[in-house]
Amino acid sequence: GEFIVLRVEHRMTDMTQPGAVSSALGGSVTINCRTSQDVYYHTQHPYHHLAWYQQRDGETPKLLIYRASTRASGIPGRFTGSGSNSAFTLTISGVQAEDAAVYYCQSYHYPNSQHVFTQ
Template identity: 65%
Template sequence: MTLLSVFTLLLFFIGQITVTQSGSVTSALGDSVTITCKTNPKVHEGTFHDLHWFQQRDGQIPKPLIQFSSQRVTGIPERFTGCGSHSDFTLTISGVQVEDAAVYYCQSKHYINSQAVFTVKKLVVDPPHHVGDVRPSLTVLPPSREELQQGKATLMCLANKGFPSDWSLSWKVDGSSSSSSISWEESRSPGVLQEDGLYSWSSTLRLPADQWKKVGSVSCEATQGSQTPLSETLRRDQCSQS
């Protein structure tokens, strides 16, 4: 079961103003997570309660989710809801998704000096049923007959269900990563986080069809840190269209 864990990272004290959030909360995918935010003294109350929620995904700037305690920002999914008043507020994520992994900010504004006070929560994906690295499975797909007729050859390497995200894919042609007689191009897609908390990747090998006809075999190799490399080989004579 994939778990989503919320951890308290930071607590600010500014003068006599404090803002705190709940401790660790755990939820399975599809369940609900509720994050609490408690202020002392109560937030500034004009027409609305001056308490706001933000989400910051890895490598991105903070994005507003909820304004004035309960007003969902345009474009935010309905699974995000906020409520509360005075000093007690909550952010609830109903039907938690993998993409909800982020840092969550609670911002309150108080009448005392109109100070904005931030606290931080982090929602992280905890991959299930394993500790440490998971070796992905590799599949090498040959070029299509239609593409070969156009004078091109594209091979795909699919790496499925690995962990962590920094597995690297590379190619070897006839056992070598470079060749003076055959030239090719490689490209790699970034890792995609799956619902089970594991990652999938792909890499592409491109070369002219006439050079593909000279190839005996191609291998896709996956490496990560000190792990033993993982390799999958495709022989050209296995491909009926070649």
């Protein structure tokens, strides 16, 4: 069968992601993102400030998931975000050829008000 590779390159020292994952078409892949400190969460804003982006070759990054698990407008249900605190996951089920891309996770940390955006 055909295989595609979803590249996830580690850039920031305080976030950890795998170098690459691969899947057969129609399969399922999981991409993990771990931060060295907990992602911002507040009772007045009861969600984790973690987002996932997809960047295909030659294109700008596209928002897939925000608030850790909310799909952005137009993103199909086969993209699922989950996790809490410092460990988050992007799962792609029913992988399609157009899913071959670089995936980023972005986190927000308080009180440093620091955005960490890694590939």
